[in-house]
Amino acid sequence: MPPPSEKEELPKQGWTMWRYRGWLPLRNGEEPVSLGEGMTPLLRWPALESALTLRTVWIKDESQNPTGSFKARGLSAAVTGAVRAGARNLTIPTAGNAGVALSAYARRAGLPVHVFAPKTTPATILQQIRSFGAELVLVDGHIGDCGKAARQFAGEHGAFDVSTLREPYRIEGKKTMGLELTEQMGWRLPTVIIYPAGGGTGLIGMWKAFRELREAGWLTDPMPRFYAVQSTGCAPVVTAFESRSEKTEPWSDPETVAAGLRVPAPLGGRLMLRALRDSKGGAVAVSDAELLDAQARLGEQGMDASPEGGATAAALARLVEQGSVHRDDLVVLFNTGAGWLYR
Ligand SMILES: Cc1ncc(COP(=O)(O)O)c(C=O)c1O
CATH class of the missing domain: 3.40.50.1100 (Rossmann fold)
Structure with missing residues (x-):
């Protein structure tokens, strides 16, 4: 684990994900290669709250990063x-x-x-x-x-x-989604996180961030329940979760409009499954029609979400219907990218 920076130091840091440099593999005085990434808004989403009779739904809008995605x-x-x-x-x-x-x-x-x-x-x-x-x-x-x-x-x-999980830095960068979310919530955690899972680094990175924060005593809330959402056209994590397997099997013929979810054999399969199970969360597959419909609704409500972002809203509806997410849950969806990139 990196030496944690002091909480009091944070306000002195810049307004990018590198404000968490004490948690990142950056040497003293080293300048990162930066375009101003991170510090994306955490938006309350009343339309989903009323449609699904939930008290609190936020969307972490990662489309506002440089190059339009997390x-x-x-x-x-x-x-x-x-x-x-x-x-x-x-x-x-x-x-x-x-x-x-x-x-x-x-x-x-x-x-x-x-x-x-x-x-x-x-x-x-x-x-x-x-x-x-x-x-x-x-x-x-x-x-x-x-x-x-x-x-x-x-x-x-x-x-x-720089393939996912073949070098050690990408996961550290993704960790900042978790660090940032926690700071935005006043060093608290939501109870539910819904994340569109392809290779899995985002989910694994956040899980790592919350563990490190808890170990360092910055955080006392229990882990949120992590839910991975995939497309029915490529759902190796959902299938492995449902069959209680510890690892994913390669998905033959992956097909989905959500390009980021078209990952038939994720290298991080085992780690994702561990994070989902340890956190008492789960995995949901939604069809392309469902995720596109949810994406279109977010568009009508003012957010140009990616299909993957739409998938999280579709998954939330399913989880409420199944009784896995309840009225008093504090829910965070991740819109991982911008819709215009897919047009
Ligand atoms: C918009 C979008 N969402 C989600 C994912 C999947 O991300 P991860 O590899 O963290 O599971 C990707 C990956 O390409 C993506 O581009």
Whole structure:
């Protein structure tokens, strides 16, 4: 665990996720590669409260990060780590948003980058990746196939591979979603977190953050119940959770409009399942029609959510219906990205 910074020090820190530098792998005096990531709003969402007769629903709006998604956090940390390690060029396999974020942060650091993305990735996302000057390689397959291509490229060209959970920094960056949420709530925790799970780093990162905060005595509330939401077209975590398995089985033929959830064999499968079970939460699969409908409703209420963000609202409705989420729960949904990137 990193040496915790003092709570009293926080107000003196800048207004980015790096205000939690005492909890992050940053050396004394080291400057991170930053575009102002983090410090996204936690918005009360009365429309969902009244529709589902719940007292308190918030949405943590991660679409307001640089490059339009929560991926900015992990990639700011990963590029900071890569620069420190002396990397000369970078590579990443991506479902889309991580590729946009890496391209921007690599530009900021002056490093070239090769991005491997499925050819089915939404056109605007691909255009954003190119706009930051990255070399984009389109792969006829899913993110697992992109991972193989990126590893081969890294081996042949000595590129630093920033794949999810293959380097240690991305998860640390994602941890700041949990640190920030806790500070925004006055060092309290919600009782329920609903998160759209693909590779799983967001969920695992928050779980790690809350554990570290509790161990350091910054937090006494019990762990929130974590619920992972996936699409019925690619739901390896939900299937493993329901069959009480400790690990996920690769999902054949993954298919969903929520590109970030099209992860058939998440490397973090075991850790996600542990976080869901330890926290007494669960896992829910919603159809693409349901998640798109929920996304459209959030749009009508003023939030341009990603399909993945829509999935969390669809999952909340399901969990209320099942009796897993109750009127007095304090619920936080994560809108992990911006809807315009998918158009
Ligand atoms: C918008 C969006 N939401 C959710 C996810 C899944 O995130 P994680 O890898 O943290 O499970 C992704 C990943 O690509 C994404 O782009």
